[in-house]
Amino acid sequence: xxxxxxxxxxxxxxxxxxxxxxxxxxxxxxxxxxxxxxxxxxxxxxxxxxxxxxxxxxxxxxxxxxxxxxxxxxxxxxxxxxxxxxxxxxxxxxxxxxxxxxxxxxxxxxxxxxxxxxxxxxxxxxxxxxxxxxxxxxxxxxxxxxxxxxxxxxxxxxxxxxxxxxxxxxxxxxxxxxxxxxxxxxxxxxxxxxxxxxxxxxxxxxxxxxxxxxxxxxxxxxxxxxxxxxxxxxxxxxxxxxxxxxxxxxxxxxxxxxxxxxxxxxxxxxxxxxxxxxxxxxxxxxxxxxxxxxxxxxxxxxxxxxxxxxxxxxxxxxxxxxxxxxxxxxxxxxxxxxxxxxxxxxxxxxxxxxxxxxxxxxxx
Amino acid sequence: xxxxxxxxxxxxxxxxxxxxxxxxxxxxxxxxxxxxxxxxxxxxxxxxxxxxxxxxxxxxxxxxxxxxxxxxxxxxxxxxxxxxxxxxxxxxxxxxxxxxxxxxxxxxxxxxxxxxxxxxxxxxxxxxxxxxxxxxxxxxxxxxxxxxxxxxxxxxxxxxxxxxxxxxxxxxxxxxxxxxxxxxxxxxxxxxxxxxxxxxxxxxxxxxxxxxxxxxxxxxxxxxxxxxxxxxxxxxxxxxxxxxxxxxxxxxxxxxxxxxxxxxxxxxxxxxxxxxxxxxxxxxxxx
Numbered sequence: 001x002x003x004x005x006x007x008x009x010x011x012x013x014x015x016x017x018x019x020x021x022x023x024x025x026x027x028x029x030x031x032x033x034x035x036x037x038x039x040x041x042x043x044x045x046x047x048x049x050x051x052x053x054x055x056x057x058x059x060x061x062x063x064x065x066x067x068x069x070x071x072x073x074x075x076x077x078x079x080x081x082x083x084x085x086x087x088x089x090x091x092x093x094x095x096x097x098x099x100x101x102x103x104x105x106x107x108x109x110x111x112x113x114x115x116x117x118x119x120x121x122x123x124x125x126x127x128x129x130x131x132x133x134x135x136x137x138x139x140x141x142x143x144x145x146x147x148x149x150x151x152x153x154x155x156x157x158x159x160x161x162x163x164x165x166x167x168x169x170x171x172x173x174x175x176x177x178x179x180x181x182x183x184x185x186x187x188x189x190x191x192x193x194x195x196x197x198x199x200x201x202x203x204x205x206x207x208x209x210x211x212x213x214x215x216x217x218x219x220x221x222x223x224x225x226x227x228x229x230x231x232x233x234x235x236x237x238x239x240x241x242x243x244x245x246x247x248x249x250x251x252x253x254x255x256x257x258x259x260x261x262x263x264x265x266x267x268x269x270x271x272x273x274x275x276x277x278x279x280x281x282x283x284x285x286x287x288x289x290x291x292x293x294x295x296x297x298x299x300x301x302x303x304x305x306x307x308x309x310x311x312x313x314x315x316x317x318x319x320x321x322x323x324x325x326x327x328x329x330x331x332x333x334x335x336x337x338x339x340x341x342x343x344x345x346x347x348x349x350x351x352x353x354x355x356x357x358x359x360x361x362x363x364x
Numbered sequence: 365x366x367x368x369x370x371x372x373x374x375x376x377x378x379x380x381x382x383x384x385x386x387x388x389x390x391x392x393x394x395x396x397x398x399x400x401x402x403x404x405x406x407x408x409x410x411x412x413x414x415x416x417x418x419x420x421x422x423x424x425x426x427x428x429x430x431x432x433x434x435x436x437x438x439x440x441x442x443x444x445x446x447x448x449x450x451x452x453x454x455x456x457x458x459x460x461x462x463x464x465x466x467x468x469x470x471x472x473x474x475x476x477x478x479x480x481x482x483x484x485x486x487x488x489x490x491x492x493x494x495x496x497x498x499x500x501x502x503x504x505x506x507x508x509x510x511x512x513x514x515x516x517x518x519x520x521x522x523x524x525x526x527x528x529x530x531x532x533x534x535x536x537x538x539x540x541x542x543x544x545x546x547x548x549x550x551x552x553x554x555x556x557x558x559x560x561x562x563x564x565x566x567x568x569x570x571x572x573x574x575x576x577x578x579x580x581x582x583x584x585x586x587x588x589x590x591x592x593x594x595x596x597x598x599x600x601x602x603x604x605x606x607x608x609x610x611x612x613x614x615x616x617x618x619x620x621x622x623x624x625x626x627x628x629x630x631x632x633x634x635x636x637x638x639x640x641x642x643x644x645x646x647x648x649x650x651x
Contacts, residue, residue, distance in 0.1 A: 111468035247468040257455030257483040302469035
């Protein structure tokens with residue numbers, strides 16, 4: 001025994017520390033704010049449009065449908081509300097929730113705050129599947145065909161991007177962004193090819209869909225993507241803890257008991273489900289999955305247990321308000337939603353890139 | 365015989381021989397990085413791995429941790445081949461401090477240390493979470509910045525936080541890869557004392573070190589590696605001889621005893637010419 005110092009575990013070990021000062025306050029407050037924004041967005045969005053419906057009538061109509069008294073909106077209002085406005089709002093909620101949730105998961109699994117379905121090409125990949133389904137008039141799964149094709153193509157794309165952009169258990173920013181450029185390029189070419197072979201009706205359908213708009217919303221469309229979205233959104237929070245550990249790097253996560261290979265596989269499938277669901281109905285709506293998780297991470301901290309549900313709510317709220325803006329700012333014309341989010345999101349992406357480069361190693 | 369619970373649940377007390385390596389050979393890209401290494405890791409003991417760059421120290425540690433499968437030979441933890449353990453069961457037995465420290469998102473220091481408790485989620489030891497985290501922060505002197513984001517810390521502070529995470533994991537076998545590399549004098553000694561207290565609690569500590577004096581002062585045994593083999597293994601006073609170290613490091617050294625502690629002190633001889641072959645590359649008169 002050549003030890004110089006006596007063991008001093010017993011003497012140095014402090015008495016049990018006082019309960020940790022936890023700060024549940026910030027995530028809780030954010031959750032309340034986001035739910036408020038979401039509810040208000042739903043009502044305002046349902047009320048505004050070519051045919052204005054007063055907020056009070058909307059609340060009464062909802063109460064009526066739920067059998068809580070109230071009354072249907074008079075005249076055509078009831079039909080506009082339930083067959084046009086609400087499907088659109090609900091579809092917006094779903095799409096926004098899926099995109100923001102997928103963005104959060106991808107940032108966690110890539111260990112990189114710039115990962116996002118649109119930027120790294122997963123959305124375009126899923127879009128190839130959707131366009132193929134439209135162009136070839138596929139109907140093998142009925143109403144679910146487009147969603148299913150988007151999911152399968154999205155799955156293939158996430159897998160490829162993941163395999164190609166990693167080295168040493170991590171993904172460098174440059175590799176990730178360049179992989180995105182390559183994948184987006186290939187997807188664009190394939191979509192172009194499908195359009196080239198499509199007939200006029202199909203081209204119209206593809207163009208409407210590709211602009212990233214919620215204007216085609218109907219209840220059957222919602223049902224068509226609901227299974228994918230619901231499975232993705234409900235399973236995602238189960239991975240929150242493991243995503244936290246993954247931020248230490250794959251090796252350290254494994255040292256702490258995470259089955260990294262299995263986690264990776266599950267996350268790829270969930271991201272494909274969420275992105276496929278969003279893309280199948282609304283085309284490529286970019287930057288939601290980038291901006292929403294990022295801002296919420298700055299406000300609530302990087303822990304995924306709070307971040308995943310907050311991002312899901314945040315994404316839904318942002319899309320509802322953005323869609324309201326898209327169809328009212330230039331009324332009676334409608335700006336495609338995808339263009340609006342890109343207008344706001346791209347400068348944010350620039351800013352993030354510069355910031356990330358400044359603090360290499362300290363992603364925040 | 366100790367009671368050994370092999371599947372899930374509490375690993376129980378640390379066995380006398382928590383890890384053993386026999387005849388381990390590891391090939392990386394066709395080159396043998398480890399060549400037939402035998403090593404016993406004993407409970408209650410600090411085992412130092414020393415040797416020149418590329419000697420295979422980190423690879424040996426990776427083999428012990430289960431990161432690197434041995435191409436030949438056998439690595440066993442708790443008497444069972446390392447590859448047969450589930451990731452959770454093995455995480456409850458051994459903790460690893462890697463060389464590089466990176467955290468992808470700005471988690472606070474306390475969050476990072478708390479991640480070390482992950483293997484115990486859903487077990488009885490979970491109740492000890494707060495106590496172990498507080499103790500780990502105190503032992504590594506990381507308390508003052510416990511609420512700061514990990515990404516805002518200096519290299520040395522980050523190294524201490526990662527060490528705290530490993531301590532919080534409460535594993536019977538602790539594997540540390542150059543934990544002192546980024547640390548100042550005071551904190552290098554702190555790591556040494558920390559290893560001693562972990563061993564005093566009955567754990568086995570394996571530590572890769574470049575500072576031979578530190579190894580001599582705090583290790584019960586040191587294994588000297590060179591070119592993938594263990595050249596010598598035993599108490600530092602026996603293993604650290606001037607001839608052996610001079611040969612292994614290709615650098616003349618002298619070894620004397622610290623008058624205060626009696627442990628060997630290794631000093632490179634700076635006044636004598638290097639016995640290594642002259643390459644002529646640095647001989648500017650040729651230019």
